[in-house]
Amino acid sequence: MPDRPVQPPLILVVDDEDANRLALERILVREGYDVRHAEDGRQAMQRLREEPPHLLLTDLKMPGMDGLELMRAARAVDPDLEVVLLTAFGTVETAVEAMKEGAFDFLTKPLKRAEIVRTARKALEKRALVTENRALRDELARALPGEVIGRAPTMRVLLEEARQVAGAQASVLLTGESGTGKGLLARWLHKVSPRRDRPMVTVNCGALPENLLESELFGYEAGAFTGAKGRKEGRFDLAQGGTLFLDEVTEMSPAVQVKLLRVLQDGEYERVGGTRTLRTDARILAATNRDPELAVREGRLREDLYYRLNVIRLEVPPLRARRDDIPLLARHFVARHAERNRRAISGLSDEALDALCAWDWPGNVRELENALERAVVLCRGEVVELSDLPPAMRQARTRPAVLSFAPGTPLKDVERAMIEATLEQCGGDKALAASLLGITARTIYRREAEWREEEGTGAPREEG
Ligand SMILES: Nc1ncnc2c1ncn2[C@@H]1O[C@H](COP(=O)(O)OP(=O)(O)OP(=O)(O)O)[C@@H](O)[C@H]1O
Ligand SMILES: [Mg+2]
Known part of the structure; x- marks a missing residue:
C-alpha cells in the first residue's frame, strides 16, 4: 500500500468455545492483525458497532444467534464486511448456503494455521478492493446524480409520477421484482425532494432479527438490555428532516409493525427501554x-400499516416489460464499468445487443448490470462481443415467438405454426420438440411430409 501510515486490519473472532477463540486470536495477532473477540452473536453485534471490523470470523453453530444469522445482521450494518465461517463436520451444507449469501469462505474444523492465515489474508484483500470500488462508485454516483434511465413508455409514466410525488410528505411504497431499480428510484426521490440536503437513511428490514431491527429503527436507552451501555440513536432520529427508506418492508415482525404504524400515524415513538416520547418528521419510503x-x-x-405505507404506490416494471430500454441501459453500464475498470471499450456489437434484447432478465436491471460488468472485464477488443456474455445469454438470440390466432383459425394451421415455432426454438431437434408438444417425433415427420405435399413441392425424392 502507498505512503499513508497503514492501520492493521481489524478482525472480529466469534466462537462460544474459549479455547477455539483464543487459538484463533493468537494466530491472527501473530500475523499482525488487530483482533477483537465475542462469545456470541449479540456480543458480536455490540462490538461490531463500537468498532467496525474488516473481517468477521465466526463459528457457525452457536447458542442463540448462529453464525449465519450473525452474518446477515452484521452485513446489514456493514454490507462490505467479509465473513468467514468456521464449521464442524456435518454443517458444511449450511456453510455452502452462507457462501451463496455472500460469505467469503468457510473453514472446516479442525482448523489449520496456514489455512486460517491464507483465508484471512485473501478475505481482507477482497474487502480492500470492494471498498475501493465502492469509493469509486460513489464518486461516479455523485457525478451523475443517480441517473434513472428509462425512455420506454412504462418508465416515462413511472418517472413522471415519481417527480410529482417527490416533494410530498405522504409515504411511498415502491414495488416491483428484485433488481428493477426500487432502491435507485428511492434515492432519486430523495435527491429531487426539498429534503435533499438532509440525510437519507436506509434500513434493510429483512436483514435484521426482530430485536435488532427495533433498536436500529428506534434506538435504545442505557440499560435497555444487557450490553446496552449508553444511549443509542435510532434511524428515525438520524433521518430527522430527511428521508427514511425501509427496504424489504414486508419482512418486519408484528411488534415492530405496531411501533412503525404509530410513527406513521402520529410521528411518535419511544426508544427501546425508554419512556420519553420522541417525534420524527422523516419522510418514509x-x-x-x-x-x-x-x-x-x-x-x-x-x-x-399497509394502507399507511401505500398512500402513494410506485410500481417499477420488470425489465422484460420495457425491452426498448435494454440498449440504452446496456450502453450506460458498459460505459460505466469500462471507466471504472479503466478499459477503452466503446460499446457493444450488434450481435451482443441482440442477445441482450432477447434475454428474459429474471434478475432485471441488476442482472443486466452484472452481465455487462463481467463482459467488460472479459472483453479483449474495443466492443463487447457476443462471446463476452454469459453462455446462457448467448443462446437467447432468438426470442421465443408468441403465437396468436384469431378465433376460427383452422386447427390445421394452428398446429403447423406451433410445430414450426417449437422446432425453431429447439434448433430443429424433432425429439425435443415432440416431447415439448406432447406428441411423437413420428407425428412431426408425418406432418412435415403432408405440408410438403400440400405445397406441391413433394418430398425430396431420390433421383433415378
Ligand atoms: N433505470 C435504471 N437506470 C440505471 N440504473 C439502474 C436502473 N434501474 C436499476 N439500475 C441499477 O441496477 C441495480 C439494481 O437496482 P436496485 O438495487 O435499485 O434494485 P431493487 O429493485 O432495489 O432490487 P431488490 O428488490 O433486490 O432490492 C443498481 O445498481 C441500480 O443502480
Ligand atoms: Mg433494493
Whole structure:
C-alpha cells in the first residue's frame, strides 16, 4: 500500500468455545492483525458497532444467534464486511448456503494455521478492493446524480409520477421484482425532494432479527438490555428532516409493525427501554419485491400499516416489460464499468445487443448490470462481443415467438405454426420438440411430409 501510515486490519473472532477463540486470536495477532473477540452473536453485534471490523470470523453453530444469522445482521450494518465461517463436520451444507449469501469462505474444523492465515489474508484483500470500488462508485454516483434511465413508455409514466410525488410528505411504497431499480428510484426521490440536503437513511428490514431491527429503527436507552451501555440513536432520529427508506418492508415482525404504524400515524415513538416520547418528521419510503397485498392476506403485513405505507404506490416494471430500454441501459453500464475498470471499450456489437434484447432478465436491471460488468472485464477488443456474455445469454438470440390466432383459425394451421415455432426454438431437434408438444417425433415427420405435399413441392425424392 502507498505512503499513508497503514492501520492493521481489524478482525472480529466469534466462537462460544474459549479455547477455539483464543487459538484463533493468537494466530491472527501473530500475523499482525488487530483482533477483537465475542462469545456470541449479540456480543458480536455490540462490538461490531463500537468498532467496525474488516473481517468477521465466526463459528457457525452457536447458542442463540448462529453464525449465519450473525452474518446477515452484521452485513446489514456493514454490507462490505467479509465473513468467514468456521464449521464442524456435518454443517458444511449450511456453510455452502452462507457462501451463496455472500460469505467469503468457510473453514472446516479442525482448523489449520496456514489455512486460517491464507483465508484471512485473501478475505481482507477482497474487502480492500470492494471498498475501493465502492469509493469509486460513489464518486461516479455523485457525478451523475443517480441517473434513472428509462425512455420506454412504462418508465416515462413511472418517472413522471415519481417527480410529482417527490416533494410530498405522504409515504411511498415502491414495488416491483428484485433488481428493477426500487432502491435507485428511492434515492432519486430523495435527491429531487426539498429534503435533499438532509440525510437519507436506509434500513434493510429483512436483514435484521426482530430485536435488532427495533433498536436500529428506534434506538435504545442505557440499560435497555444487557450490553446496552449508553444511549443509542435510532434511524428515525438520524433521518430527522430527511428521508427514511425501509427496504424489504414486508419482512418486519408484528411488534415492530405496531411501533412503525404509530410513527406513521402520529410521528411518535419511544426508544427501546425508554419512556420519553420522541417525534420524527422523516419522510418514509418503503420498498418490497414481494406482493404486499399477498403479505396482507397471509397475515404477514398488518393491513392498517399497509394502507399507511401505500398512500402513494410506485410500481417499477420488470425489465422484460420495457425491452426498448435494454440498449440504452446496456450502453450506460458498459460505459460505466469500462471507466471504472479503466478499459477503452466503446460499446457493444450488434450481435451482443441482440442477445441482450432477447434475454428474459429474471434478475432485471441488476442482472443486466452484472452481465455487462463481467463482459467488460472479459472483453479483449474495443466492443463487447457476443462471446463476452454469459453462455446462457448467448443462446437467447432468438426470442421465443408468441403465437396468436384469431378465433376460427383452422386447427390445421394452428398446429403447423406451433410445430414450426417449437422446432425453431429447439434448433430443429424433432425429439425435443415432440416431447415439448406432447406428441411423437413420428407425428412431426408425418406432418412435415403432408405440408410438403400440400405445397406441391413433394418430398425430396431420390433421383433415378
Ligand atoms: N433505470 C435504471 N437506470 C440505471 N440504473 C439502474 C436502473 N434501474 C436499476 N439500475 C441499477 O441496477 C441495480 C439494481 O437496482 P436496485 O438495487 O435499485 O434494485 P431493487 O429493485 O432495489 O432490487 P431488490 O428488490 O433486490 O432490492 C443498481 O445498481 C441500480 O443502480
Ligand atoms: Mg433494493
